[in-house]
Amino acid sequence: MNMRKKLAALTLVTGIALFAGSALAAITFEEYDTNGDGKITKEEFLAKCTHGKKKCLEEFDWYDRNKDGVITKKEMEAAL
Numbered sequence: 583m584n585m586r587k588k589l590a591a592l593t594l595v596t597g598i599a600l601f602a603g604s605a606l607a608a609i610t611f612e613e614y615d616t617n618g619d620g621k622i623t624k625e626e627f628l629a630k631c632t633h634g635k636k637k638c639l640e641e642f643d644w645y646d647r648n649k650d651g652v653i654t655k656k657e658m659e660a661a662l
C-alpha cells in the first residue's frame with residue numbers, strides 16, 4: 583500500500599468512528615431527555631440510570647462539564 587492509500591484508508595476509518603460516535607451520543611441523549619427539551623436534568627438522568635444512585639450522580643457530574651445542573655447534547659458529545 584502506498585502512502586496516499588494508507589492515508590485515505592485512515593481518514594475513512596476515522597470518519598466512520600466519528601460518525602458512529604455521534605450517532606451513539608444522539609441515541610443516548612434522546613433516550614435520557616424524556617421531555618425532549620434538549621437538556622438532561624438530574625431527575626431525567628437518574629430515572630434512566632440503573633446502576634446505583636451514587637454512581638449515577640458521579641456520572642451525571644462527569645457529563646455536566648460546566649456544572650450548571652443539566653447535560654446538554656454538546657456536553658454529552660464532548661464527554662463521549
Ligand SMILES: [Ca+2]
Nearest residue numbers: 615617619621
Ligand atoms: Ca429534558
Ligand SMILES: [Ca+2]
Nearest residue numbers: 646648650652
Ligand atoms: Ca451543563
